[in-house]
Amino acid sequence: MDFAFTQEEENFRHKLRAWLERTADEVFGAERAALGGSAASLLDITDDEHWRPMLEYHRRLYEAGYAALHWPKQWGGAAASLMEQAIYQDEVLRLGLPVYGANPLAIDRIGPTLMLFGSDDQRRRYLPRMLTAEEIWCQGYSEPNAGSDLASLATRATLDGDHFVVNGQKVWTSLAHRAHMQVLLVRTDPAASRHKGISYLIVDMKGPGVTVRPLKQMTGEGGFSEVFYDNVRVPRENLVGELNGGWKVAVATLMYERASGGTRHPVERAVNELIALAGDVRSGAGPGPRDSRVRQELARLAIDARCLRLNRYRALSAQVHSRAPGPESSLGKLMATELNLRVAAFARELLGPFGLLERGSHAAPEQGQWAHRILAARGLTIAAGTSEIQRNIIGERVLKLPRG
Ligand SMILES: Cc1cc2nc3c(=O)[nH]c(=O)nc-3n(C[C@H](O)[C@H](O)[C@H](O)COP(=O)(O)OP(=O)(O)OC[C@H]3O[C@@H](n4cnc5c(N)ncnc54)[C@H](O)[C@@H]3O)c2cc1C
Known part of the structure; x- marks a missing residue:
């Protein structure tokens, strides 16, 4: 890949950067100021006070044509070039803004899945309202006894005329308390082998029989929930792909x-913020920037962050060619979340005990955003498949090593 940007691409960047900075200031202004310019906690969507600006930000993203740069024009996306998408991600991440606004699960994974496996009716019905965030989506995969081993899921759906009747429970469902719609993995043939008796349904989260019970994370936020299904009736036309053929869609x-x-x-x-922090000796009770170990570690983190960016550009090329990403997508997920964890752990070391002070404490460095990051980092290595599972996938499916 050639990383030189053309004049047109530089123009795109300047226009986008100006739009993002202006919009973020207008929509998240007070919050950003309170965090010293960082948007680290903008993803706290627990309460309406945080959620309302998120929806407003999404509305503006949509109106400006930035809500889904990678989606094809046919479904309301921008069909942007690889370079434009790379620039968009760089600029959004530079400001710490949410890449897919208020509807991340719909735009990054559920919409593209419907484009591949959904019926024309399903695409026409659901995709436009994902883009506008009129319908927020969540993903019901994990259960109390089915996380890494997802194929052991037990939530049942039985056919009753034109409807499936769903009973069971999901857990750790991100955004469930905000969601209008959900993609739900259910067992439709208990007699079939584990991967064969699973189906992929679209469920109305506001329908009768669905109960959402929010869970609190150790950050204090409530981003995910338990969801219970008690004789929930789902129209048969909400089946995505084939009956009992949901595993392929789920993957x-x-x-x-x-x-x-x-x-x-x-x-x-x-x-970059950590490097700035290390330079400010007054903020830390731990080792300072003259310590050679500190300098070595910061250099290592900076190199790994740059490699991650290059890998991100590579992953984009699969999407530009409208292919579902393959097992190599585990590499980026593993690298990003493990690096994020190392950054948080090193911040904790540099800041000493101050690093654990939360927002609201007068002695908390940078309004407590480091405490938030330290507490949030571990969860990201678990969500979307744990680091151990990603390593298994890379070993077996990318490197073709024998199964352990
Ligand atoms: C922030 C966050 C958001 C989430 N959002 C969602 C969501 O929106 N929808 C959803 O469905 N789920 C969601 N999850 C759940 C997530 O997908 C599961 O937590 C994850 O798949 C792990 O499953 P588990 O928690 O049951 O742990 P387990 O599968 O019980 O794993 C426990 C430990 O055993 C290890 N382990 C398990 N199997 C193997 C193996 N074969 N080889 C090596 N080690 C292994 C794991 O790595 C882990 O360390 C979310 C989780 C988090 C933390």
Whole structure:
């Protein structure tokens, strides 16, 4: 790939940068100021106070044509070039803004899955409202006894005339408390082998029999929930792909999710902020910037962050060619979330005990954003498949090593 940007691409960047800076200031103004310019906690969508600006930001993103640069024009996307998408991601991450606005699951993985496997009716019905965020989506995969081993899921759906009747429970469902719609993995043939008896349904989260119980994370936010299904009736036309053939559809969604897992986290920005932090000796009770180990570690983090960016550009090329990303998407997800964890751990070391002070404490460095990052970093290595699972996938499916 040639990384030189043409004059046209530079024009695109300038226009986009000006738009993002202006819009972020107008929509998230007070919040950004409180965080010293960082948008680290803008993803806290627990309460309406944070959610309302997120929806407003999304509305503006949509109106400006930036909501889904990678989607084809046919479905309301911008069909942007690879370079424009790379520039968009760089600029959004530079400012620490959410890449896909208020509807990340719909735009990065569920919409593209419907483009591949959905019926024309499903695409026409759902895709436009994903883009506008009139319908927020969530993803019901994990269960109390089915996380890494997803194929052991037990939520049942039985056919009753023109409807499926769903009973069971999901857990860790991000955005469930905000969502209008969900893609749900259910077992439709308990007699078939584990991967064969699964179907992929679209479920109305506001319909009768669906109960959402928010869970609190250790950051104090409530981004995900338990969801219970009690005789929930789902029209048969909400089946995506074939009956009992949902595993293939589910894996496509996961690949999109992992591909974007390598792109969503502003790790390079966090590394740059960490370098600035290390230079400010007064902020830390730990080792300072003259310590050679500190300098070595910062250099290592900066190099890895740059490699991550280059890998992100590579992952984009698969999307530009409208292919579902393959198992190599695990590389970006693993690199991004593990690097993010290392950044947080090193910040904790540099800041000493101050690093654990949360927003609201007068002694918390940079309004407590480091405490938030330190607490949030581990979860990202678990979501979308744990680091161990990504390493298994890379070993078996990318490097073709024998199964362990
Ligand atoms: C922030 C966050 C958001 C999430 N959002 C969603 C969501 O929107 N929708 C959804 O469905 N789920 C979501 N999840 C759930 C997530 O997908 C699961 O937590 C994850 O797949 C791990 O499953 P588990 O928690 O059951 O852990 P387990 O599968 O029980 O794993 C426990 C430990 O065993 C290890 N392990 C398991 N199997 C193997 C193996 N074969 N080889 C090596 N090690 C192994 C794991 O790596 C882990 O360390 C979210 C999770 C988090 C943290």
